[in-house]
Amino acid sequence: MYTMDNLKHLGALEKNASPAMKAFQAFDKEALSDGVIPKKYKELIAIAVALTTQCPYCLEIHKEQAIKAGATQEELAEVTFVAAALRAGAAVVHGTHLMNK
CATH class of the missing domain: 1.20.1290.10 (AhpD-like)
Known part of the structure; x- marks a missing residue:
């Protein structure tokens, strides 16, 4: 059930909910970038x-x-x-x- 191959389907999420996916990706990138922490x-x-x-x-x-x-x-x-x-x-x-x- 859990295989890293499933991550290939992230493109389908982006295709079907592009604004939300792009917003999530930007948020995730910013939250995990080098900062005070x-x-x-x-x-x-x-x-x-x-x-x-x-x-x-x-x-x-x-x-x-x-x-x-x-x-x-x-x-x-x-x-x-x-x-x-x-x-x-x-x-x-x-x-x-x-x-x-």
Whole structure:
């Protein structure tokens, strides 16, 4: 189901919703460009989000971009555990809604 070949269909989205797709692409490019937060950190943030949302496309794309921006294997490993801690923490604090008041 999830194969990078599916990204070939992005052209169909652009063809059928060109203004929205172009706006998204411009937004995505700007959001992830070097700024006050360096590109490497932005890509590591994107990886943490992708690990949390479990998007295989984002994982692959942002892993490549993070490495190009200088991310190390150690940083990729650490970001994995940051995402895991946040996801687990969310489950724990949501568990408070289950407790009798």
